[in-house]
Structures are given as C-alpha cells and as structure tokens.
Amino acid sequence: MSASHKPVGWNRTKVLYDAALLAAVAGYILAYLWVGPLIQRTSLPLDEQTLAMKAYGSCAFLMLTLVLCVGPLARLDRRFLPVLYNRRHFGVITFAVAAAHALHVLGWYFAYSHLPQTEALLAADTSYGQLRGFPFIPFGIAALLVLAVLAATSHDFWLSFLTPPVWKALHMGVYAAYALVVMHTALGALQSATNPALAVVVALSVALVGGLHVAAGARERDGAVARAAEVEPGWMATTTVDAIPEDGAVVVHLPDGEPVAVFRHGGRLSAVTNLCAHQNGPLGEGRVVDGCITCPWHGFQYRLEDGCAPPPFTERIATYRLKLDGRRVLLDPRPNAPGTRVEPVPVPGAAA
Amino acid sequence: MTPELVPHLVHQAAVAYSAVGAVVAAAFLLFGLDRVDPAARGAYAFRPLLVPGLVLLWPLVALRWLALARGRGLRGPAAGQTRHRRAHARIWIGLATALPVLLLAALALRQEGPLEAAPVRLPDAPAGVRSAP
Numbered sequence: 001m002s003a004s005h006k007p008v009g010w011n012r013t014k015v016l017y018d019a020a021l022l023a024a025v026a027g028y029i030l031a032y033l034w035v036g037p038l039i040q041r042t043s044l045p046l047d048e049q050t051l052a053m054k055a056y057g058s059c060a061f062l063m064l065t066l067v068l069c070v071g072p073l074a075r076l077d078r079r080f081l082p083v084l085y086n087r088r089h090f091g092v093i094t095f096a097v098a099a100a101h102a103l104h105v106l107g108w109y110f111a112y113s114h115l116p117q118t119e120a121l122l123a124a125d126t127s128y129g130q131l132r133g134f135p136f137i138p139f140g141i142a143a144l145l146v147l148a149v150l151a152a153t154s155h156d157f158w159l160s161f162l163t164p165p166v167w168k169a170l171h172m173g174v175y176a177a178y179a180l181v182v183m184h185t186a187l188g189a190l191q192s193a194t195n196p197a198l199a200v201v202v203a204l205s206v207a208l209v210g211g212l213h214v215a216a217g218a219r220e221r222d223g224a225v226a227r228a229a230e231v232e233p234g235w236m237a238t239t240t241v242d243a244i245p246e247d248g249a250v251v252v253h254l255p256d257g258e259p260v261a262v263f264r265h266g267g268r269l270s271a272v273t274n275l276c277a278h279q280n281g282p283l284g285e286g287r288v289v290d291g292c293i294t295c296p297w298h299g300f301q302y303r304l305e306d307g308c309a310p311p312p313f314t315e316r317i318a319t320y321r322l323k324l325d326g327r328r329v330l331l332d333p334r335p336n337a338p339g340t341r342v343e344p345v346p347v348p349g350a351a352a
Numbered sequence: 353m354t355p356e357l358v359p360h361l362v363h364q365a366a367v368a369y370s371a372v373g374a375v376v377a378a379a380f381l382l383f384g385l386d387r388v389d390p391a392a393r394g395a396y397a398f399r400p401l402l403v404p405g406l407v408l409l410w411p412l413v414a415l416r417w418l419a420l421a422r423g424r425g426l427r428g429p430a431a432g433q434t435r436h437r438r439a440h441a442r443i444w445i446g447l448a449t450a451l452p453v454l455l456l457a458a459l460a461l462r463q464e465g466p467l468e469a470a471p472v473r474l475p476d477a478p479a480g481v482r483s484a485p
Contacts, residue, residue, distance in 0.1 A: 004393075005395040005398045006398055007397050007401055118366070119359050119360055120359075122363065123356060128355075131461060149405070149409065151404075152404035152405035152409075155402065157398065158402075161389060161416060162412070162416060165435070169436055172439070172443070178447075179447060179450075183454060190459065191458070202455060203452075203455060206451045207452070210447060214444055214445065217441045220437075280437075
C-alpha cells in the first residue's frame with residue numbers, strides 16, 4: 001500500500017520474483033528457438049520468424065494458464081500465497097509476451113501491406129460464413145485488447161480511482177481473455193497441427209484452469225467457515241470463543257452471503273468484513289501482525305478496533321459489533337461505515 | 353457493406369477512439385489527477401504509466417472524473433462486495449463446461465480431424481477427377 005503513488009513499489013521479494021519470472025520467460029523463448037529447429041519435421045521446416053511467433057504465442061498461453069492457476073491454488077494451499085503476492089507483475093509480463101507475438105505476426109505477414117497493418121490483419125480472413133476455417137485472428141486481437149486493458153490498469157491508482165468493485169469486475173475480464181485465447185489457438189494453430197502435442201497441452205490447460213477454479217469454489221462454499229444464525233433480535237450466533245485461534249480469525253457467512261472475519265488478539269475479539277479494501281483479499285485467512293490484521297494477499301494492514309489502515313495509509317474497511325453469550329460469539333449483522341470504531345470484546349479468562 | 357469495408361471502418365474507429373483518448377488523457381493528467389486523488393499530489397514519476405489506461409478507457413475515465421468533480425466519494429463501500437464472488441462462481445462453472453466442448457468441436461473441425469473424408473488414391477478417384485499427367 002502507498003500513501004503517495006510510485007511507479008512500482010519495489011521490495012526485495014518483488015525484485016526476486018520478477019527476476020525469476022523474466023529468466024524463465026527468456027529461457028523458454030531461447031529454448032524454443034534453439035531446440036525447435038532440431039526436432040521439427042525436415043520435410044516442412046519453419047522459418048525463423050514463424051518459429052519466433054510460435055515461441056511467443058505459446059509462452060503467452062502458458063503464462064496466462066499459470067497466472068489463472070495462482071488464485072485458486074493459493075486458496076487451496078497457503079504455500080502458493082507468495083506467488084499470488086506479485087501476480088500483477090506476472091500479468092503485465094504475460095501481456096508483453098502476447099504483444100511480442102502480435103508484433104511478430106504483423107512484422108512478418110503484413111510488413112509490406114499497402115493497408116495499415118492492423119487493417120490488413122483484420123482483412124486477412126473474413127470467411128465468417130463457414131465453420132471449418134472460421135477466422136481465428138479476431139479472437140487473438142480481442143484477447144490482446146483485454147490483456148492490454150488489464151495491464152494498463154494494474155497500477156494502484158486505478159484501484160482507488162475506479163473503486164475496488166469496479167476494478168475487480170474489470171479485471172475479471174482475464175477469464176474472457178483466456179476463453180478467447182483458447183478459441184484463438186483451437187481455431188488457429190490446432191487446425192494445422194499435425195502432431196497431438198499442442199492439442200494435449202491446450203486440453204491440459206483447460207482442464208487445469210477450470211478444475212482448479214471449480215475446486216477452489218467448492219472449498220470456499222463447503223470449507224471451514226461458520227454460518228451465522230439469528231438467536232435474538234438483531235444478533236446472530238457465529239462461532240465460539242474457543243474456535244478462534246489467537247492472532248487469527250474465523251470467517252462467518254451472514255445469511256445474505258456477506259463474509260465477516262472475527263479476529264482474536266490479546267484476549268479480545270473484533271469483527272471486520274472479510275474483504276480487503278485493496279483487492280477483496282480474504283482477510284480472515286490472514287494473521288494479526290504488529291497489532292494489525294494483515295491481508296494474506298498483498299500485506300495491506302488494518303487496525304482491529306476501527307478497520308483503519310495505520311497512518312499514513314488511508315484504506316478503511318467495515319467493522320461489526322460483537323458481544324458474548326457465554327462462550328458463544330454474537331454478531332450484529334449490520335456493517336458499520338468503514339473506519340467506525342468498535343471497542344474489542346474481552347474474552348473472559350483470557351490473558352491480555 | 354462489403355467484408356472488406358468492415359476492417360477499414362474498424363481501423364478508422366480505433367484511430368478516432370485513440371485520438372480522443374489521447375486528448376482526455378492529457379487533460380486528465382494536467383487538470384484532473386491532482387484533484388481526484390490525494391495520493392497523486394507531488395507524485396510525478398508514476399504518471400506516464402497511466403497514459404495507456406487513460407487512452408484505452410477514456411469514456412470510463414471521463415465519467416468517473418465527472419462524478420468525482422461533483423463531489424462523490426473516491427472509494428466505494430468496503431462491505432457488500434460479494435457480488436463479484438458469486439459472479440466468479442457462475443463464470444467458472446460456465447467456462448469449465450463450455451471450454452472443453454468448444455475445444456472438442458474445434459478439434460473435430462480439423463482438416464485432418466475425424467470429420468475429414470478419408471483420402472482416396474487418384475486411380476480410384478470419382479469420375480471427373482483427373483490425375484496429373
């Protein structure tokens with residue numbers, strides 16, 4: 001988080017992450033360009049430019065597959081959280097590789113066109129009236145446009161300017177981009193591929209990305225979360241004091257689906273929305289660090305008693321009122337305005 | 353409208369859209385940014401990074417700029433953001449179902465796929481098909 005915008009909020013983790021990612025991309029491209037000519041069919045050799053197109057295109061497809069797997073993997077297994085931490089850089093580099101693929105296509109097939117290159121690209125195949133040989137280029141252009149919008153709005157400025165719900169909805173466009181890329185590949189490269197390797201890779205990607213998202217969704221629905229039930233007017237029973245780990249939380253789903261995180265810290269209980277103001281990260285899966293709730297996704301922090309980020313930061317989240325009924329934790333389901341102070345509830349018998 | 357005209361019109365529309373976007377981007381960076389985002393005041397190095405997004409999304413930028421200039425809050429509510437989680441679930445149930453079907457359909461359409469007629473030897477070719485001399 002940043003009180004004043006910077007181009008990139010670099011830290012050691014991000015530098016190492018980006019260095020490893022760029023090295024992997026460079027290694028893949030170079031291996032494709034060097035090894036590709038050695039194993040291709042001698043009866044139908046590919047020229048260098050076509051090989052480069054395929055190298056960048058396949059690299060972008062694999063990167064998009066990986067970047068889409070990171071979210072559900074982190075929800076299924078916390079060990080993947082470090083990969084999620086810098087996912088936006090992964091996405092921006094994916095766009096750059098996809099753009100390199102497009103530039104190679106334009107430079108090879110349309111360099112000497114009498115039309116502007118993009119117009120020539122659109123005019124290259126207009127056989128929309130037939131299924132076999134249906135144009136695949138528009139799918140790729142559309143996917144690249146979506147990725148361009150996502151990369152261009154990846155800076156934190158856009159999050160605060162557009163508001164988190166709009167920004168999040170915009171960035172869910174990555175799913176459309178993936179579907180478009182699958183169609184671009186299926187109607188393009190797969191149509192002329194003579195060995196099954198590419199079809200197997202695309203099928204595995206679809207199975208992996210779809211399977212992980214469905215599995216993570218099922219885990220979220222059926223996972224270890226409490227469901228609130230009204231026990232007296234205006235108060236809902238959530239969980240018990242003993243079920244909440246020290247410096248951790250239990251996530252409670254209200255009847256309207258809103259998730260609330262009930263934290264325990266220093267022998268006192270506090271409740272806030274489970275959605276981080278940054279990117280809706282699951283705060284209840286985070287920990288209390290230095291007296292603040294710390295989002296497991298990007299480390300945004302909030303004070304327990306009022307949901308405000310510590311100065312100089314300005315993010316705020318909604319808080320909820322709590323009270324105890326014996327060991328049972330009761331919650332008022334009406335959220336307070338973000339940043340509203342609610343005195344934490346002491347746990348009887350707990351050491352402060 | 354001929355098929356050749358569509359790419360021409362799309363290209364012209366993209367050029368016009370980008371030109372307007374460049375104007376909106378310049379105006380926003382010069383006159384709007386400091387007013388709508390306190391975190392931007394005194395911060396200049398990040399501004400060039402905003403240009404592509406401002407050009408690509410200029411209608412949305414203009415609407416949001418207008419709303420903020422009329423005094424609406426910069427931030428939306430922190431609670432009540434569960435809609436995107438529900439949409440997320442629906443999207444992936446849909447995609448996990450549709451993508452394998454579309455992929456199989458595309459494979460079935462391949463020139464060398466299962467729907468292609470078996471190749472025939474030229475001497476056995478139907479009447480009317482002549483072998484090369």
